[in-house]
Amino acid sequence: MARQIGIIKIKGSIGDLSFYESAGVQLVRKKTGATKKQIETDPRFQRTKENAQEFGRTMKSCKLLKQRLQGILFQCTDKSFFNRLVSRMSMVLKSDPVNQRGERIVTGRGLELLSGLETNRNFKFKDQVLTDIHISFDVTKGEGIVVVPSFIPAQRIRRYERCTHAQLVFAVIEFGATISAQIEPIVWRSDHHALSNVRPILGIKFSFGWTPKSGNTLIVLVGICYFEQIAGFYFPVAKGKYNAVVFDKIYC
Numbered sequence: 718m719a720r721q722i723g724i725i726k727i728k729g730s731i732g733d734l735s736f737y738e739s740a741g742v743q744l745v746r747k748k749t750g751a752t753k754k755q756i757e758t759d760p761r762f763q764r765t766k767e768n769a770q771e772f773g774r775t776m777k778s779c780k781l782l783k784q785r786l787q788g789i790l791f792q793c794t795d796k797s798f799f800n801r802l803v804s805r806m807s808m809v810l811k812s813d814p815v816n817q818r819g820e821r822i823v824t825g826r827g828l829e830l831l832s833g834l835e836t837n838r839n840f841k842f843k844d845q846v847l848t849d850i851h852i853s854f855d856v857t858k859g860e861g862i863v864v865v866p867s868f869i870p871a872q873r874i875r876r877y878e879r880c881t882h883a884q885l886v887f888a889v890i891e892f893g894a895t896i897s898a899q900i901e902p903i904v905w906r907s908d909h910h911a912l913s914n915v916r917p918i919l920g921i922k923f924s925f926g927w928t929p930k931s932g933n934t935l936i937v938l939v940g941i942c943y944f945e946q947i948a949g950f951y952f953p954v955a956k957g958k959y960n961a962v963v964f965d966k967i968y969c
Contacts, residue, residue: 741796767819775806778823782806782892786938788904789888792957793940794836801838805831825893825934825969834964836940842961845941846885848873852937854968859928861968863887863937865907865921870914880943880954882909886962887940889925893933903927909944909951929968937966 730736736745779802783790790798806823809830813821835841848868854861865885874883890902905923929935940962944951953960 770819775810779803779806793960793962798836822894825932828934829967831964832967837961840959840961842963845875852966861925863923867917867920869917870910876912877959879945881946882944884909884942888938890936891929891933935968938962939965
């Protein structure tokens, strides 16, 4: 593997060289291994074919989930988040207890493995918000509730340079093997709370109703976004450097 140091950025293939980008770095490597036709037709590459099929399903699920959650993930992820999501989703797919290798799919039960996944490993939600958040969901009734007890922002939310206010965000989304293109997440945002406030704010209560399709899962995410107040307007701080979201609860 070698780096490209020229001013012209190339993506794709030239002869037996492949040009690509990884973590913002332009790289080049020589093509090796079997051809696409060999993998598809030669029995010796059956395991390779199975791995490729499952990797394709994993990537498709990750891209769809990220796309559906763009409203809450915007400016709340670090550069490695998607790779970490792919790693978790690969575990989800491999946990399929029904289908054989090469035919395994993402199942609602397997998605429980996403629980605790942080979108920003440098500033994790669990380290930012030091207050309890209670989430419950009745699967049979399709009724859920998120409750944040009264708390003092100056004591319970970490503060960083230039940050004057913070906003809690919540999202609920259905996901699984059978997802309609029309299904969109529920996203709710709290008021902008002054981080200098030493008085208790009122508790937060967010209710939602949702009945997932059979075999699917309901995912509840919670997060925090930081802002700087200037002339009465709120502006994101450092392009969301301190923002964080966690896949908090998974209901099957």
